[in-house]
Amino acid sequence: MDIYGSGLLGFLHLTWQSAGMLVIAGFLMWLGIAKKMEPVLLVPIGAGALLANIPLGGAAGNGGFLTVLREAGINTELFPLLIFIAIGAMIDFEPFLQRPYTIFLGGAAQFGIFATFFLAYLLGDGWLHILNFTLKDAAAIGTIGSADGPTTIYVSAILQTKYLAAIVVAAYSYMALVPIIQPPIIKAMCSKEERSVKMPVFAGATPQKVKILFPIVTIVVVGLISPMATPLIGCLMFGNLLRECGVTKSLSASAQNELANIVTILLGITVGGMMSGAEFLKAETILVFTLGIVAFALDTVSGVALGKLMYVLSGRKVNPMIGACGISAFPMSSRVVQKLGLEANPYNHLLMHAVGANTAGQIASVVAGGVMLMLVG
Amino acid sequence: MLEALWIVISRMVIIFAVLGVLYLAIVILLKLVRPKAKKGEAK
Numbered sequence: 479m480d481i482y483g484s485g486l487l488g489f490l491h492l493t494w495q496s497a498g499m500l501v502i503a504g505f506l507m508w509l510g511i512a513k514k515m516e517p518v519l520l521v522p523i524g525a526g527a528l529l530a531n532i533p534l535g536g537a538a539g540n541g542g543f544l545t546v547l548r549e550a551g552i553n554t555e556l557f558p559l560l561i562f563i564a565i566g567a568m569i570d571f572e573p574f575l576q577r578p579y580t581i582f583l584g585g586a587a588q589f590g591i592f593a594t595f596f597l598a599y600l601l602g603d604g605w606l607h608i609l610n611f612t613l614k615d616a617a618a619i620g621t622i623g624s625a626d627g628p629t630t631i632y633v634s635a636i637l638q639t640k641y642l643a644a645i646v647v648a649a650y651s652y653m654a655l656v657p658i659i660q661p662p663i664i665k666a667m668c669s670k671e672e673r674s675v676k677m678p679v680f681a682g683a684t685p686q687k688v689k690i691l692f693p694i695v696t697i698v699v700v701g702l703i704s705p706m707a708t709p710l711i712g713c714l715m716f717g718n719l720l721r722e723c724g725v726t727k728s729l730s731a732s733a734q735n736e737l738a739n740i741v742t743i744l745l746g747i748t749v750g751g752m753m754s755g756a757e758f759l760k761a762e763t764i765l766v767f768t769l770g771i772v773a774f775a776l777d778t779v780s781g782v783a784l785g786k787l788m789y790v791l792s793g794r795k796v797n798p799m800i801g802a803c804g805i806s807a808f809p810m811s812s813r814v815v816q817k818l819g820l821e822a823n824p825y826n827h828l829l830m831h832a833v834g835a836n837t838a839g840q841i842a843s844v845v846a847g848g849v850m851l852m853l854v855g
Numbered sequence: 856m857l858e859a860l861w862i863v864i865s866r867m868v869i870i871f872a873v874l875g876v877l878y879l880a881i882v883i884l885l886k887l888v889r890p891k892a893k894k895g896e897a898k
Contacts, residue, residue: 578881585867585874592863599859616859687888692881699880703873842874849869 491533495755502758503527503750506647515654519627519746523647526750537751544751547744552642552752555635557745558628559713564738565628565840566693566717567730569808573834575688576680579788580800580835584842586784587804588624590777591846594769595620601765609762615639617850619766622649623773624843625656625805631745632710633847643752644763648770650749656810659771660802663778664818668798672789673822675797677831689722700845707848714844777805781835797828803835806843812836 503524510520530538538544551557574580598619602611611619618639621630630649634642652659664673693715701708720730785801799818803811812832819828 575881575885578878578885581874581878581881582871585871588870589867592866596859596863600856604859605856613859684885685888688884691884691888695880695884696877699877700873703876704869841877842870845873846866846870849866849873852869 488533488535493533493755495759496531496533497755498759499527499531499753499755502753503531506750509651509654516650518742519650520654522743522746523650523750523753526747527753528750529747530751530754538754542751544748547748548752551744551748552631552635555632555709557741557748558632558635559709560737560741561628561745562710562713562844563717563720564733564741566714566719567721567733568738569718569721569837569840571692571718571837572684572689573830574837574841575684575692576682577831577834580804580831580838581842583781583784583788583801583804583835584806584838584840585804585845586801587777587781587839588842588846589780590623590773590775590805591620591850592623593620593776593780594623594773595850597772598765598769609765611762615641618642618645619769620773621645621847621850622652622766622770623777623805624847625649625653625774625777625807625811626840626843626847627653629710629806629843629847631749633850636851640757641762641766643749643758644766645770646749647753648767652770652774653807653810655771656774656805656807657814659774660778660811660814661818663775664782664799664802664815667779667782667786670822672786672798673818674826675789675794676823676826677795677797677800677828679827679830686722686724690719690724693719693722696841700841700848704845704848704852706851707845710844710847711841714840774805778802781805781839797826797831800828800831800835803832804839804842806836806839808836808840809833811839 506520506524509515510517536542595616598611599616602609614637618634618637621633627650631646634645697712697715700711717733720726720733781801781804785798788796789798799815803815805811815832816829819826
């Protein structure tokens with residue numbers, strides 16, 4: 479029995495790890511609130527980390543509410559799938575359907591996932607044994623390069639990596655850093671002449687029948703070839719079908735608003751709750767964050783490289799910069815390319831082309847996640 | 856190490872195969888559901 483009431487004095491049990499995590503939790507909330515970096519995610523994540531690291535608080539202990547949320551929403555992969563329904567309902571795929579060739583830019587920009595997986599595995603069990611990265615850990619770390627939070631969570635949860643919290647925080651944090659990571663790479667790879675290439679604006683609207691059939695066809699095609707991607711692509715396209723079919727407007731609105739907001743709160747606070755000091759403050763966590771940046775950078779390099787190939791093959795009609803939008807960091811990378819295009823040529827409006835590649839990247843990242851699971855999981 | 860290299864190459868090939876089939880499906884869909892040109896009524 480605790481006759482001295484020391485159980486009431488949490489600070490007596492404060493370790494350097496939990497103190498460090500309280501600082502990190504404060505930093506994440508500061509980034510979200512003061513710097514407006516992904517606030518809808520970093521504020522709940524920071525709050526979750528704060529709750530999980532209060533000594534004797536029990537929020538993330540056995541039976542704690544954060545543990546219950548983790549078991550119900552992350553371990554079952556439910557939260558990322560529900561988020562995908564919301565994302566699908568929010569995305570207008572018309573810019574992509576007007577430029578279906580951009581799907582290949584999306585494919586190229588997934589190279590960062592696999593190159594980073596290769597690097598992580600070489601540092602771990604694959605060759606150097608410097609770090610404790612197994613094949614599945616390396617695959618989960620590589621998935622940061624999908625630039626797609628829900629896919630990263632989904633794949634990492636199925637792979638049961640011990641670095642899940644670090645991977646998810648890295649994935650969401652770097653999404654906000656796209657405007658910093660991408661421009662120097664794009665400028666290094668594309669000359670001003672290439673960045674100035676103007677692309678025609680499509681005025682014609684896509685028939686509504688195509689918009690309705692597109693999600694169904696995508697589920698069937700991707701599901702039949704890469705079955706492990708079915709839950710992800712299925713939820714994404716189901717959300718999009720709600721948006722486009724025209725007879726479920728209230729469901730579409732609920733998916734875009736209530737569902738998105740509720741699951742974002744639960745997902746964010748649960749991920750934060752996984753950031754306990756003893757688990758999070760390790761050398762491997764720093765490596766996970768470093769490899770995450772490498773993944774984003776390599777995605778950009780490979781996307782722009784295919785963009786340059788298209789530039790040459792099309793007789794200089796394709797602006798190679800849109801390749802950088804093959805990552806699914808939507809809509810940040812589209813804005814980056816639009817801004818760089820206007821810098822090179824004040825009359826160069828690339829936004830819709832960039833959005834086309836960006837939404838293609840959303841599909842490609844889901845396929846990449848499924849392919850990663852198909853061969854490693 | 857060779858195993859990991861094989862995984863990288865094979866996955867990229869599979870991704871492009873899946874996306875290639877999806878591209879063809881979308882192109883076919885767009886051709887099949889092309890909006891009909893309005894014809895002027897000749898009297």
